[in-house]
Amino acid sequence: MKEKNSDREALIENNYGLVHACANKFRGRGAEYDDLFQAGCVGLIKAADNFDKSRGFAFSTYAVPVILGEIKRIFRDGGTVKIGRSLKEKARHAMHLKEQMATEFGREPTISELAEKLGVDVSQAAELITISMPVISLTATDEKGTVQLDIPTEAPEEAISEKLALKSVISALEEKDRRLIELRYFKGLTQVKTAAELGMSQVQVSRREKAILTQMRKSMM
Secondary structure (H helix, E strand, O other): OHHHHHHHHHHHHOOHHHHHHHHHOOOOOOOOHHHHHHHHHHHHHHHHHHOOHHHOOOHHHHHHHHHHHHHHHHHHHOOOOOOOHHHHHHHHHHHHHHHHHHHHHOOOOOHHHHHHHHOOOHHHHHHHHOOOOOOOOOEEEEOOEEEEOOOOOOOHHHHHHHHHHHHHHHHOOOHHHHHHHHHHHHOOOOHHHHHHHHOOOHHHHHHHHHHHHHHHHHHHO
16 A cells, blocks of 8 residues: 555656646636646546556556646636635645745745645645635626637647657756756655755755756747
8 A cells, every 4th residue: 555655646746747738738718827737736636546557558648638627627617616614724824835935946846845845745735735726617608698718729749849849958958957857857856855866955956956947948949
């Protein structure tokens, strides 16, 4: 059971990139990006809970439709969920802490960093930040009735091109910078643990990470 939980945690922590990719498809459609990402995290957790690797499918193949389904739920049915008062308080605390960390780091904290600060596991942290979501419907009503809104999505070829471009940019980094990115975004380590791996301080990792991401964004554009 412990090994199964460990596998589940690893699936969640190592695949937040899928959530970002799915959430990006719905930018500019009436919902805040944070809300899209939070809904996607719910889908990621559900996918990790139900994934059966014995079927021979890659986790991403199974997870993406589940993540997209949760994001679309925001638009489709308003995503109304009854939430207890104590859980709401915990969620408010998590969001407040998330904002403080964003100010301190100069960027959004990762789920791993937030979980460490809250003293909970990654899946619990993800669940807490998904609780308070403004909702929007995919249907718009005018004087003649209800009109269904269409949400365009990127073609698979575009996603493949983006992945290839990202891979190229990462491979062009200096070895230590590449290792830093791998530890932070592919293995999901906190800045403190990454610093220990690289023989750096947490402050050095934070500054270098910010510089590398800026460099990568410029290269991608």
